[in-house]
Amino acid sequence: MKPRPTSPELETFDWHLVDLNGELQMLQEFYAAEHLAILDRAAPIFFDELRERLLHHLIQSICRLFDPAKTAGHLNLSLDAIASLPEVSSISADLRQRIAAVRPLWERNLMIWRHKRIAHSDAAAATGKTPLPDLPWADVRNIVAQVSEIGREIHQRLDGSDHDYRPHYGPGWVPELLKVLNAGLAKQDADRIAALGQQS
Numbered sequence: 001m002k003p004r005p006t007s008p009e010l011e012t013f014d015w016h017l018v019d020l021n022g023e024l025q026m027l028q029e030f031y032a033a034e035h036l037a038i039l040d041r042a043a044p045i046f047f048d049e050l051r052e053r054l055l056h057h058l059i060q061s062i063c064r065l066f067d068p069a070k071t072a073g074h075l076n077l078s079l080d081a082i083a084s085l086p087e088v089s090s091i092s093a094d095l096r097q098r099i100a101a102v103r104p105l106w107e108r109n110l111m112i113w114r115h116k117r118i119a120h121s122d123a124a125a126a127t128g129k130t131p132l133p134d135l136p137w138a139d140v141r142n143i144v145a146q147v148s149e150i151g152r153e154i155h156q157r158l159d160g161s162d163h164d165y166r167p168h169y170g171p172g173w174v175p176e177l178l179k180v181l182n183a184g185l186a187k188q189d190a191d192r193i194a195a196l197g198q199q200s
Contacts, residue, residue, distance in 0.1 A: 007087045010154070012077060014163065016061070017151045022167030023058045024144050027051070028137075029174045042181045056118050059135075062143055063114040066106050079150065091157050095150060102146040109133045110143070 031039075031051055039047040069081040082088065083095040112133055116122035124130035148165045155161045 007085060009075075009077060009082065009085055010087060013082055014151060014165070016065075016077065017148050017165040018167060020058070020061050020144055021148060021165045023054065023061060024140065025167055027054050027058065030177075035174075035178060038178055038181050038185070041185055055135075058140070059110055059113055060118055062106065062110055062140070062147075063118075065147060066103060066111070079147070082154070088154055088158065091154070095154070098146070098150050098153070102143060102150075105139055105143055105146075109135055109139060 064077070065079050067076045067078040067080075069076060069078060069084050075081055079095075079099045083092050083099060088095060113135060116125040116130075117132060122130075125132050151165060152163050155163045
């Protein structure tokens with residue numbers, strides 16, 4: 001195996017991809033259609049607000065990757081910046097081609113969301129005069145997958161390693177949390193029935 005390129009930017013980029021995949025997995029697993037009835041019963045406003053915050057953070061995390069290499073002279077941890085690192089100079093041309101290929105997918109919807117709702121509060125979008133485009137999950141999943149493949153390519157070609165960007169938490173947290181919510185709802189129902197029995 002070739003010596004692994006040492007760079008704090010590359011290491012942080014790897015962790016960013018882990019977090020990105022984790023955020024996507026969290027939204028998809030926790031807010032799956034079969035779970036919505038439990039969440040709506042338990043705390044509808046809270047879980048709806050949480051979903052909105054998680055979605056915005058996911059969009060922000062994706063959009064930051066498409067920032068320019070530098071802003072006001074400061075290096076961003078973006079795809080263009082990663083492709084400009086001296087450690088990847090031998091494959092930078094190929095990386096730029098892959099980045100250019102995925103960029104239109106980001107520009108189609110996510111860039112508009114960032115500019116008009118997340119980074120700024122666009123009046124026309126906020127008031128509904130100019131609705132934001134739908135946010136297809138297929139595009140989000142595709143972008144995350146393609147960006148993760150760029151990270152894998154960097155390591156495969158530079159040091160021969162195969163990186164896995166799956167999140168660092170286990171898959172069992174969703175059923176465990178749903179179990180707790182169900183137990184709480186069952187207790188609430190039992191208490192309500194008992195209270196009605198005492199009144200009769």
